[in-house]
Every structure is written in structure tokens, then in C-alpha cells.
Amino acid sequence: MHVLPLAFFAISAAADLRRVRLRSGEYPAAISSQDVDETLARVGGLGGSPMPAGCHAWLHRPDDLQNDSAFHPMKLASTVLILAGPVGLVGFEQVLDRTGSRSGEWLVPSANGRYVPDHRRYSRGGSLWAFNWQLRGESTEELADGEQTTWLGRALSLVAATRATAEGRLNPVTALSAAAPWCLDSSSWLEILLRGWQGVFIALSLLAEQVCHSSAGGCEHAWESDPEDRGSSHATFPCAARSALAVLRQVPSPEAPAPVLSLLAELLRGCSLSEASDAASLSAFWWKLAFWRPTSSGCEEAAATMLLAPIRRRTIGLRLCRATSSVQHDVEIHILGVSASVGEAKDKECVLIEVVMHITSKDGCYVTQAGSNPRTVPKSFLLAWTAALEGDTGSALAECSAASAFGTDVVLRCAISSQELQSCGEIQTMQLSAGAWRVGGIRLCGAGKTLALLDVMPDPPPHRLTVCSGVMFNAGQRIPEFPGGSPLLRQWLDFHEELGVDHFVLYDSDGSAAPEVEGRQGKVTYFPEWPSRLSAKLGEISLTSHCRHCLSVLAEAHCLFRSRGLSSWVITLHSFDAYLAPAPSWGASGALGRILHQLDKNRHQIGTVPLAMVEFGGTPQNSSLLVERFQLRAPQPMLVLAQIGRGNPRDESWLNHPGVTLRNPENVWGVLDHYARSVPGATDVEMPHELLRVNHYVDIFGQRCSSRFWHCTFPDAGLLWVLPTLKARYQL
Known part of the structure; x- marks a missing residue:
């Protein structure tokens, strides 16, 4: 495995925050606490830039842990x-029926049966x-x-x-x-x-x-x-x-x-x-x-x-009541999600508790890599964590394993017997500890009909498909040429409701999505100004011009964990320019549900279902409705040509075609933009773009498709079936 030396360069993010950008796909080289040279920063930090003054290298590079006699990562x-x-390795299958004829075997195992779902860059x-x-x-x-x-x-x-x-x-x-x-x-x-x-x-x-x-x-x-x-x-x-x-x-x-x-x-x-x-x-x-x-x-x-x-794993009701943050002497710890499942081994019923966190430093610096995604401090992977579950009659202690698929968060897995948990009475809170870090008072709630924390959740879950947004900014935008037209977020929500989506989870950094949430009670869960509610630092990051969407990866993790036991499938469409598009041969309204029905047959085994993304743009039609305005697409899905961005030796692998991932939340433990990491033991299913894809409307606010390798010149009217419904709703 060829690995290049690490290089840093710093970009001024805001008056009080300094961004340290880690070059994609590279491992660390030596750094110091000297000020970064502006010229070096402009050329990308080639040769290895030093850490900016004021950024604590011992937090972002925990070399000092080697000198701790009580610590060693092994x-x-x-x-x-x-x-x-x-x-x-995880299982790998492909959808055999690329035409949507709905006949014969629908899934076929790959020749190798298993593959490495590890992206060399991300x-x-x-x-x-x-x-x-x-x-x-x-x-x-x-x-x-x-x-x-x-x-x-x-x-x-x-x-x-x-x-x-x-x-x-x-x-x-x-x-x-x-x-x-x-x-x-x-x-x-x-x-x-x-x-x-x-x-x-x-x-x-x-x-x-x-x-x-x-x-x-x-x-x-x-x-x-x-x-x-x-x-x-x-x-x-x-x-x-x-x-x-x-x-x-x-x-x-x-x-x-x-x-x-x-x-x-x-x-x-x-x-x-x-x-x-x-x-x-x-x-x-x-x-x-x-x-x-x-x-x-x-x-x-x-x-x-x-x-x-x-x-053999059954999700139970225990989960995080709401995202929780704690300020330590050197870091901010943000608890994004908690979920739990129960299973049996050797005649003992055991509970597996999983916690997803993002930990950022208190030195006024933040590290991003690979698409401006914020990194959790590396020390969070390397400490020994424990979890204490606290009830009204006692408490139970569990040791935890820590790991991360992409470095943007850390996932703890803590195992404890059901008998020990039940002896605690009604579980109310949890405390996490690692070294000098202590996060107490983490409130736990139940889900399901009884709201009991240890009750098994219904199968199938109450929601069929949950669509999560990224962290949006100025979510009330319209097509510029039609300032009086329907907001793009409203069109996006209405289209996907008509398609069959039964639940949405929306995030923004400025409260701008609020007008479109009104009247959608029961279908939309809304987290306004979400980064600021976690901490002032994350709120400030989300409002900087170059990092408005940086924290979307944390929203992805939050939405994934909160959907466990509540939704059969979860997908993140980062903004209102991405539309799910089933094959026309599967019909119009309800087509998505019919495709999901095929996947439901193997849901307990499936982890990730990658969907290709096809760009739409080119010469626009005179319409305020997005799906009618742009009816030209690229001739094929997005493809990564640069070696650093490729994720698999097989050219047609989804890891080489950045798109969107449909996930069974119970079998996926890591998410990042176009990618997801299933748990070993699950199976990933590659979906042909002819059957289900995502239309990405890249030319809404300017000509972008003309600068791509493939231009948007291929006519495609696949989503025009929704126009009568939308026009009637908007009185057009």
C-alpha cells in the first residue's frame, strides 16, 4: 500500500477560528507549532506545512501518549x-434485473462473494x-x-x-x-x-x-x-x-x-x-x-x-433523548446518537450499546480533510472508554471498543448483560469516561409503543424510508429566474412525498427551512440551527462561507443512529438539488415502494445499497419547476478518474462512482458524503442506475455541467410524470 507523507495547510476560517486542512489520502509527517507560511498555504502545503500557532499539536497529533506508561494503543x-x-470484508451482491422487468432472480452474488469496502481516500x-x-x-x-x-x-x-x-x-x-x-x-x-x-x-x-x-x-x-x-x-x-x-x-x-x-x-x-x-x-x-x-x-x-x-440482532428502544455536548478542559465532546440491540450467546442475553460522537478541540482550530469534512481528534480513538448506565435502583459498568470508519466521528461499542441492566431499575442516564474526560448526565429515552428502553422495537419499523438532508443554509431559495416561484425545498419535499417517502429529517444552520416544515407534522422532523445547538464553535464553523456544509457529515451520523429501529431504510440527499429517480418501467407514483419491497426481502442482511448519481443541467426550459426546467443529463453516472479518488480495483465498483447510499441503519456504522461502511457480516448491494438513481441538478444557480467531463446533452423526461400533481398544488 503506497502512502504519501502528510501535508498541512491553514486557511483563515473566521476571526476566532483557524482551519487546518489535511490533504486527502495522506498520512502524517512531522509538524511543529510554528506559524504557517502564506505562500506555502496557497500551493497546497506541499512538503508538509507546520501547524498554525495556537493549535495544540498534542491534541491533533497525540504523540505524547507514547510516553504514558499506562497507555499503548495495542x-x-x-x-x-x-x-x-x-x-x-462484507458481503457483496448486484441487482441482476437492470431493466426493471421485475422477473426472475432479483439479486445475484458477486463472483468473489466478499470485498473490501474501504475507500483509499475517504x-x-x-x-x-x-x-x-x-x-x-x-x-x-x-x-x-x-x-x-x-x-x-x-x-x-x-x-x-x-x-x-x-x-x-x-x-x-x-x-x-x-x-x-x-x-x-x-x-x-x-x-x-x-x-x-x-x-x-x-x-x-x-x-x-x-x-x-x-x-x-x-x-x-x-x-x-x-x-x-x-x-x-x-x-x-x-x-x-x-x-x-x-x-x-x-x-x-x-x-x-x-x-x-x-x-x-x-x-x-x-x-x-x-x-x-x-x-x-x-x-x-x-x-x-x-x-x-x-x-x-x-x-x-x-x-x-x-x-x-x-x-440474530434485535434493536431495542434505548436511545439518546437529544444530542448532548460537554466541554472538557481540552475538548468539546458531542454525543450525536445512542442505539442498542439485544442478542443471545451461550444462554445469556446481552445488550450491545453503540454511541457515536464527534470530539473537537478547544484551541480554536479544527481539522478538515477529503471534501472539507471535520475530523474528530485522533486521541478519541486511542483511549480506553467505559460506559456507566445509571438507573433509579443501581448502575452497571461496561468497557467499550472505539473505532471510526472515516475519522469524522468515533463509534463506541459497549457490551453488557441484560440481567445487569435490568437490575438497575428504570435506566435514565449514561456516563462516558476516557482518561481525564467525563461526560455525565447523558439522558436516555425509549422508543416504540411502550417507550420502555429494553423493549424490542417492532419489525418492520414504523417508517419505510427516511430521507435526511445535510446542514442547509438559506434553504428558502428559488430558481433565480423565477423569484416568485415555489421554493426549491418545497418542490423537493412535495416530489419525494409523491414518490413514497414517508419521513424526512431536516437540518439547517440558520432556521431558514422553518417555513417549509409548517403543515408537515408527522412527516418532517426538523432541527433548526443544529450546529449552534451543539456548540458555539460548531455554529460558527457552519456559518463561514467556505464551510457552510462541512458539518453535514455529523448530521448524517445523527440521522443514521436516531433512525435505528424507527426506519427500515435511510438515505441522505444533501440538498434540494438531488432527486431520487426510479426507472420509468416501475411506474410513476409508488415506484420507489415497489423497489424497496424487493430489498425488504433481504433487509436484515443488507447494509449499504449504493445509488449512482447522474448530473442534470444544460439548456433550461422556461419553468419554475426544477424537474421540468432541466431535462438534459450527462450520458452516464459520475466516474472518478484520479487514482487518489478511486476506492476499488474493479472499475465499475460503486466506490469509484460517487453517488448516494441507501442504508439499513441497523447494519451501517459509518457514513461520509457519498460513502457508507457496513458492519462485517452484512451484505452491500450494488443497484444499477437504470433501475434507481439520483438526479443531481447542478445548473440551478450557474452553468456547472458544461465544465464537467461529460456535458448534459442527453434528453431525459423520466420525472415529468409528477408535473400534473405539482402544477395543481402550486396552481400553475
């Missing part, structure tokens, strides 16, 4: 999730980004060349090689270089074990097996590490695992607990990343390790099982 369960990212800002800072800027390219001698560096190089194996682009020389230290140097394993990192140790040994097994001769000396097993065959006893077990015998039993060994035995049946079923087993193993702890009550493993087997 001790944390989050690390397993971090390293699991490259092999966190996923770089997550937990792995923060974790890599612990290497003090050493690049993964150097690690893959075998120049890194620390076992922490070896871990990252091994993960890079494993991902290359999964993607079918393994370089044998690089693979051997990455895997050899784990196969041959048992002293490295002993060091890891003695420090108590058994779970990570076992996982790395198994990854090494996958890599070295794919490269002839990679572990030929491993026999020397375990003379007792010299007679075992390579096929039945993996080379790296042989060294692993040899070292385990040297460690006192308390340092090698039985649960970890049993997980190892589970994997030793023989798995390979080249086989979909075995890759799924490897991914499951990682997630089990992520939740395992020496004092495990059994629910940690159950939580992993619940994530990996969505059909």
Missing part, C-alpha cells in the same frame, strides 16, 4: 478494530490514521520494505500486505518482507505476550499465516520454533501459528487465557483470504477479539456475534 480493543479494517482519516501517528510519521511504504524494526511497525506492514492479498494484488517480495518477522522471530511474540496483548498477538500470527501461505517458502524456518510439532504438515498446521503456539508454551497460563486459545483453535481449521467463507471466518475472529477481555462476562463475544450475524 493494549486496547480498538486496536483490533483498527487493524481489522483492511480485512473487515477511509484514511479514521482509526488507522490516528493509530499510525504512534509510529512518529514513519510511512507504511517504508514498513512494507522491511525497514521498520519495531513490532508495532511490523503490525502495520503486515496489515497492508493482508489487504493486498484480499484485493488480489499481492507482491510476493513485499508479502514475504511483511510476514517474515512474525513467522521467524519468536522473540517478538514473547515480548508482546508478556505485555498482556494476547489477542493482538494471535490475530497477527493468523494474518501472517494468510500472507506467507500465499508466498512459497515464506516460513520454511518456522519448524525450528516448535520442534514438538516437526511432524505436522504445513497444510494442517499453519506456519505462523506454529511459532505462536511455541511461544504460548513459554508463558504462564494467566497470560494465555483459554478463551483466546479457543478462538485460535477455531481458526486453525484452515482459512484463506482467497475463499469467501474463510475470509468471513477471519473477519469474525477479529471482531471476537475486539470484544474479548480477561474478565469477560461472556457478553463481549456475544456483541461480536451480534454484529457479524445481523439476523
